[in-house]
């Protein structure tokens with residue numbers, strides 16, 4: 342396998358919270374163009390990993406390389422600008438903005454870091470067409486003018502996904518995209534992830550093993566902050582250590 | 594994920610951006626009211642309302658649209674009052690340059706305070722702004738150029754552009770009205786600019802804005818500086834109008850008053866701070882005879898107001914008509 346096959350790589354990534362090691366010496370290698378799942382019992386350190394990769398948290402030790410470039414010292418907004426865009430475990434939308442405006446906030450990023458407070462927001466109308474397309478892609482175009490806070494839970498997650506895709510990220514990090522959803526919504530979001538993953542790389546935390554089995558090319562199992570196993574679904578589900586980790590602590 | 598068809602009312606209530614005709618209508622009404630107001634009300638009273646209305650609008654830009662609650666905004670208002678007073682009286686600058694200088698001083702101060710404060714969140718942000726403003730208060734208490742307890746008195750109003758004598762209250766009123774509208778429109782534009790859209794996103798969910806690649810600290814700093822500068826515009830104008838800059842202008846109670854005005858009128862509303870300023874200034878005028886009791890009565894009215902109208906006067910009104918005001 343060629344070296345530049347990896348879009349993101351970590352080396353000895355660790356995070357300590359006041360003496361407690363939440364992430365221990367994690368070596369991750371996310372191959373370009375794949376869907377990579379990060380699974381593990383609650384408290385395993387999955388969200389912390391996401392926070393480290395996107396620099397919302399500073400690692401205690403270890404290095405992160407994206408597209409061959411060391412990004413360990415960058416700030417979160419810089420990481421996002423390079424093309425790593427994350428979603429959050431708790432759905433993150435801009436509540437008082439409409440669905441359309443939510444997506445537009447992402448689209449207007451291409452104007453650069455602009456502090457033009459004297460300009461009318463009518464310049465943003467140029468993005469309306471693209472924003473509606475994205476809302477349509479996730480099936481909520483009818484809600485374009487509705488404040489995000491008033492959307493149903495599944496619609497919020499769909500909106501979050503549309504906002505994330507709007508940035509055309511090279512690497513998407515999705516933290517439990519189907520958590521708390523009804524079965525139809527899960528199916529729909531899974532299909533959506535599969536669809537938007539084309540031409541991109543996705544790293545996702547997911548508890549729904551059916552979704553994991555269906556979507557992921559590679560699975561990394563995390564337990565107590567450490568990588569327990571890695572492989573495809575067949576390998577992982579046959580691994581006795583993985584079964585033990587899941588039985589040993591409550592799956593959630 | 595069934596797509597439910599939403600009632601038109603929700604759509605109307607959000608009134609997002611496009612057009613906002615009722616805002617234009619509101620502004621036209623406001624302008625008309627302020628043009629004819631001197632026929633029934635004293636210009637001096639009106640000028641006081643306008644200066645504080647601008648101050649409250651500048652404050653609201655920060656708390657209402659970025660979600661940053663500053664407890665130290667008197668620092669910017671008062672600094673500008675001193676700066677304008679000093680420039681007009683000691684340096685003999687014409688009023689427009691004195692106010693411009695005052696605004697610039699507050700902008701620089703805002704940049705410095707903002708830089709120190711914006712890294713903190715919530716109550717810590719409020720406490721740091723309060724602490725910085727208090728330090729500045731004690732500095733002005735000691736500094737020779739502020740005149741200590743006396744303040745800077747008898748500041749000359751001078752001639753605008755060297756031509757128009759501002760000694761006449763009505764003439765002064767038209768100038769203040771123009772300054773107010775310029776400031777108000779700039780704030781309105783800011784709220785409805787692409788930049789303002791990012792500010793609202795930060796207010797709603799800062800981590801999400803960061804994850805989309807926005808360097809939120811820089812946006813907050815620009816907003817803070819802008820708010821400080823406009824507070825300075827209000828403070829500098831006030832010093833020229835009342836020919837006085839004093840410790841009252843930098844005191845923490847002044848910071849409290851602007852919070853009160855924004856709250857009473859409605860945080861995060863376009864017209865709320867103006868209504869709030871009018872209410873608070875009127876109350877102070879009517880209650881002036883009560884001496885020290887003013888603060889207590891004002892406090893009681895404030896509590897009643899907040900209990901009765903949680904969103905402030907204009908905020909509640911906006912809910913009634915189903916449009917953002």
Ligand SMILES: Nc1ncnc2c1ncn2[C@@H]1O[C@H](COP(=O)(O)OP(=O)(O)O)[C@@H](O)[C@H]1O
Pocket residue numbers: 358363381382383384385386387388389390
């Ligand atoms: N900011 C923090 N401060 C202290 N401990 C934390 C912090 N964030 C996470 N932890 C701890 O780190 C461990 C891993 O948490 P997390 O990464 O959220 O797990 P997961 O997402 O796999 O469920 C947990 O024990 C959690 O309590």
Ligand SMILES: [Mg+2]
Pocket residue numbers: 387388389430
């Ligand atoms: Mg988690």
